[in-house]
Amino acid sequence: MNEKKLKEMWNKTENLFEISGYGSSDIEQFLSGRSKSTARGVRKIIIMDLIVKALVVVTLGVDFILYYDTTNVTFVCIAGILLLAGLLFFQRRMLVHFNKIADHGQTTRDTLISMLTYLKTKFNLTLLAVSITYLFLFIAGILIYFYLVYEKVRPFDGTDIVVFAGFIVLGIVFNFVANKVLIKYQIKHLELCLNDMNMNEDAMTIVSQNIETQKKQNRTNQFLLGIVLLIGFLLLVGVFKNVLG
Amino acid sequence: MKKQKPNRKTFSELLEKNQGLIHKITLIYVDNPADREDLFQEICLQLWKSYPNFREESKFNTWMYRVALNTAVSNIRKTKNSFAFESMGNYKQIPAEPADDNEDILQLYRAVSKLNLIDKAIILLWLEEKSYDEIASVTGLTKSNVSVKLMRIKRKLEEMINDAN
Numbered sequence: 001m002n003e004k005k006l007k008e009m010w011n012k013t014e015n016l017f018e019i020s021g022y023g024s025s026d027i028e029q030f031l032s033g034r035s036k037s038t039a040r041g042v043r044k045i046i047i048m049d050l051i052v053k054a055l056v057v058v059t060l061g062v063d064f065i066l067y068y069d070t071t072n073v074t075f076v077c078i079a080g081i082l083l084l085a086g087l088l089f090f091q092r093r094m095l096v097h098f099n100k101i102a103d104h105g106q107t108t109r110d111t112l113i114s115m116l117t118y119l120k121t122k123f124n125l126t127l128l129a130v131s132i133t134y135l136f137l138f139i140a141g142i143l144i145y146f147y148l149v150y151e152k153v154r155p156f157d158g159t160d161i162v163v164f165a166g167f168i169v170l171g172i173v174f175n176f177v178a179n180k181v182l183i184k185y186q187i188k189h190l191e192l193c194l195n196d197m198n199m200n201e202d203a204m205t206i207v208s209q210n211i212e213t214q215k216k217q218n219r220t221n222q223f224l225l226g227i228v229l230l231i232g233f234l235l236l237v238g239v240f241k242n243v244l245g
Numbered sequence: 246m247k248k249q250k251p252n253r254k255t256f257s258e259l260l261e262k263n264q265g266l267i268h269k270i271t272l273i274y275v276d277n278p279a280d281r282e283d284l285f286q287e288i289c290l291q292l293w294k295s296y297p298n299f300r301e302e303s304k305f306n307t308w309m310y311r312v313a314l315n316t317a318v319s320n321i322r323k324t325k326n327s328f329a330f331e332s333m334g335n336y337k338q339i340p341a342e343p344a345d346d347n348e349d350i351l352q353l354y355r356a357v358s359k360l361n362l363i364d365k366a367i368i369l370l371w372l373e374e375k376s377y378d379e380i381a382s383v384t385g386l387t388k389s390n391v392s393v394k395l396m397r398i399k400r401k402l403e404e405m406i407n408d409a410n
Contacts, residue, residue: 003399009350010372013269022264022285024257030289031253037287037319104315105295105308108366109385111315193318196363197386 038115038186039102042123045179046095049130050088056133057084059140066147073143073153076235080136083228087129090221094126109197116190116207119183121214127179128225131172135232138168161237168236172229256296260289263306266373267313273357273365274317284320291316303382310375311383314366356405364398371395 022030034040060077067073101114146153156164194207260267267288271281292312299308357368363384370380380391 006353006402007372007374009353013272013350013354021268022261024254024261027257027260027264027289028253030286031257031293033286033290037291037316039319103295103298104291104312104319105298106315107311107383107385108315108318108363111319115319190319193362196361197384 038183039098041182042098042126043095043102045130046091046098046126049126049133050091050095052133052137053084053088053091056136056140057081057088059144060084060136063140063143063147067143067153070153072238076139076238077143079231079235080139083231084133084136087132087228090225091126091129094122094129097122098126109194112190112194112197113207113210116187116194117210117214119187119190120207120211121218123183124180125218125221125225127176128222128229130179131175132225132229132232134171134175135168135229135236138164138171139232139236165233165236253293256293259305260292263309266306266310269373270313270317270369272354273369274320274362276358284317287320288313288316307375307379307383310370310373314369314383318362318366352406352409353402355409356402359405360398360401364394364401367391367394368398368402 060080064074064077064081067077098118101118104111106114143153267285270288271284275281275284292309295308295312299305303311357365360368366384367380367386370383375383377388377391377395380386380395381388384391386394
């Protein structure tokens with residue numbers, strides 16, 4: 001194949017296809033637009049979670065004021081605020097970490113490897129932290145509801161606890177699974193691209209090694225998030241059964 | 246390394262001058278005009294977002310290819326089929342160009358558009374007269390891998406163009 005001719009043909013393409021060139025003012029408009037990329041999707045999940053967590057902290061603060069004379073509920077509120085503060089810090093760190101990964105200025109290979117490693121490891125922690133918010137949202141909301149309706153926490157019986165806890169667990173699991181499904185296709189796409197890129201060096205092996213290392217580092221975080229989830233449930237039981245006082 | 250203070254107006258003017266390469270990328274990665282415009286905007290946005298991290302040690306042009314190609318490669322296709330490139334036939338042709346030439350160029354585009362996402366990036370950089378070093382620095386492949394891959398891609402392209410003829 002005549003390589004010179006190929007390059008010459010290539011250089012004529014701009015004239016052949018009707019390309020509407022954009023002016024700098026159009027480009028400026030694009031710059032104020034919103035991205036549709038997966039990176040934006042992940043960022044949106046984290047930012048939304050930060051906002052919801054902050055709102056739950058405020059709501060728990062309001063609960064604290066409303067139930068100021070009820071020691072057990074104020075204890076639940078303070079514990080909830082402290083746990084959420086920790087989770088807010090954790091998610092903020094996740095966002096900073098993700099922003100570094102999502103920089104398209106890296107080489108294609110590095111971009112694909114870092115994004116795939118993130119989606120297969122740290123993204124699960126992010127989703128877990130997002131799902132936990134649901135539990136605290138429920139606690140904060142139900143305390144407001146009880147105050148408005150009964151002006152106190154109504155003790156629940158065993159059946160109530162099972163039903164409510166069941167719904168919360170379902171909510172957490174559904175939230176986690178729904179978000180996982182959303183990125184399943186993206187993971188497949190990244191794996192396909194890395195396979196296309198493979199030559200002598202096995203990029204997928206590097207990804208596997210990265211995932212293994214990340215998983216080891218993530219174990220502590222997973223453990224801590226598990227503890228937060230457990231304490232959250234205990235607080236919930238405390239609210240329902242009104243047993244902490 | 247100090248981060249650059251991005252100036253939207255200057256940056257837009259810079260993009261306006263270099264938009265040809267973004268158009269070429271959108272042409273080979275996406276098959277219909279609406280999706281192409283979406284990808285063009287997405288690339289502009291990603292370039293703007295990555296601009297504060299741009300380091301002078303790499304050429305602006307090389308950096309631009311890197312961001313634009315990474316955006317195109319990461320862009321998930323709406324349809325799972327490969328790009329049929331049928332819509333290319335609807336493009337206005339410039340009368341000054343001889344018809345045979347136009348047909349050859351269309352064939353080249355059709356063939357390139359049938360390559361996988363990574364091969365498209367490599368051949369595009371080669372067609373844009375980038376050196377093996379530059380292709381390696383954009384894709385992250387080693388220079389020898391670039392060389393081997395390019396050989397295979399060119400052979401594949403040749404076969405596709407010959408089959409079409």
